[in-house]
Amino acid sequence: MCTIDTREEGESMISDTQDGTFLVRDSSQKGSYTIAVKTGDIIINFRIIFSNHKYGLSESTTFNSVAALVAHYRAVPTRIGITLAHPFSKLQNVCLCFSIYLCSERYVLKYLYAYFQLLQFM
Secondary structure, eight states: OOSOOSHHHHHHHHTTSOTTEEEEEEOSSTTOEEEEEEETTEEEEEEEEEETTEEESSSSSEESSHHHHHHHHHHSOOTTSOOOOEESOHHHHHHHHHHHHHHOHHHHHHHHHHHHHHHTTO
């Protein structure tokens, strides 16, 4: 797998992880992102809204970056009480980056940049 192309792929990556495990993936809407988080026996997908140069899960709480949004919801539960507790393992993310590189060099910079931005909040 080179990228997380579908909701199903993202969900399968975290389906056997502990509650609160999450990942950020490209959304089916071009240019958008989604956070998938495991809670109980299900995986909830939150579309990240981009409006007025800000990111949010709603228009009432917004952030300058996806990394800042993730950092916030790691500390504060969403409106439905879900906390982003465990990022999909760093080792798995690094392996995913190398997998992306092997498939297409143009993707590696995008994902490594996003990965290292998230690291600063962990």
